[in-house]
Amino acid sequence: SQQGEEDPQALSIQEGENATMNCSYKTSINNLQWYRQNSGRGLVHLILIRSNEREKHSGRLRVTLDTSKKSSSLLITASRAADTASYFCAADSWGKFQFGAGTQVVVTP
Amino acid sequence: KAGVTQTPRYLIKTRGQQVTLSCSPISGHRSVSWYQQTPGQGLQFLFEYFSETQRNKGNFPGRFSGRQFSNSRSEMNVSTLELGDSALYLCASSMSGTSGTDTQYFGPGTRLTVL
Numbered sequence: 001s002q003q004g005e006e007d008p009q010a011l012s013i014q015e016g017e018n019a020t021m022n023c024s025y026k027t028s029i030n031n032l033q034w035y036r037q038n039s040g041r042g043l044v045h046l047i048l049i050r051s052n053e054r055e056k057h058s059g060r061l062r063v064t065l066d067t068s069k070k071s072s073s074l075l076i077t078a079s080r081a082a083d084t085a086s087y088f089c090a091a092d093s094w095g096k097f098q099f100g101a102g103t104q105v106v107v108t109p
Numbered sequence: 110k111a112g113v114t115q116t117p118r119y120l121i122k123t124r125g126q127q128v129t130l131s132c133s134p135i136s137g138h139r140s141v142s143w144y145q146q147t148p149g150q151g152l153q154f155l156f157e158y159f160s161e162t163q164r165n166k167g168n169f170p171g172r173f174s175g176r177q178f179s180n181s182r183s184e185m186n187v188s189t190l191e192l193g194d195s196a197l198y199l200c201a202s203s204m205s206g207t208s209g210t211d212t213q214y215f216g217p218g219t220r221l222t223v224l
């Protein structure tokens with residue numbers, strides 16, 4: 001079974017709006033990472049948050065991590081059509097990664 | 110730096126055959142992980158190799174195997190192919206996989222279709 005589970009499964013928004021997706025995991029981790037995948041291609045690393053961090057920013061991305069609830073969220077602000085993709089969280093347990101099912105985001109102009 | 114490369118990109122096989130997929134990691138990366146991605150099961154971890162040794166393993170049958178060479182290049186093999194093995198197989202490399210801040214860099218994947 002997958003360690004990371006994501007919510008929602010799909011999200012449709014308009015350009016300029018914010019997109020928020022959540023991820024839950026089950027065991028201890030040393031970090032949690034978010035990836036983007038465009039249409040059946042390889043995954044692209046977006047951001048990494050360590051287990052002792054609570055929030056991290058990178059450009060239009062904001063990630064939070066709550067280790068007590070074993071959950072994380074990814075916020076994409078001011079979305080663009082180019083943000084259309086599937087987004088996955090990956091719980092890193094010292095080199096063993098467990099990916100969530102992903103959130104499919106569609107941004108319409 | 111060149112990214113992670115995977116060959117072949119597309120493969121069509123029939124049930125019962127075996128297949129070998131190849132992955133060349135980013136130069137300097139010593140950890141290589143393999144994943145299977147299907148619409149129904151999502152991304153599932155197959156195994157991870159570091160310094161020619163399998164360090165982590167997912168919950169896949171013994172038909173799935175892999176190896177890593179001294180130059181960190183890795184291969185995975187699937188024997189006695191089944192229809193359910195049709196998937197996108199992704200390879201990812203990282204520096205060491207255990208630093209706590211390692212980023213995995215993914216290749217474009219090999220799309221395997223089993224007929």
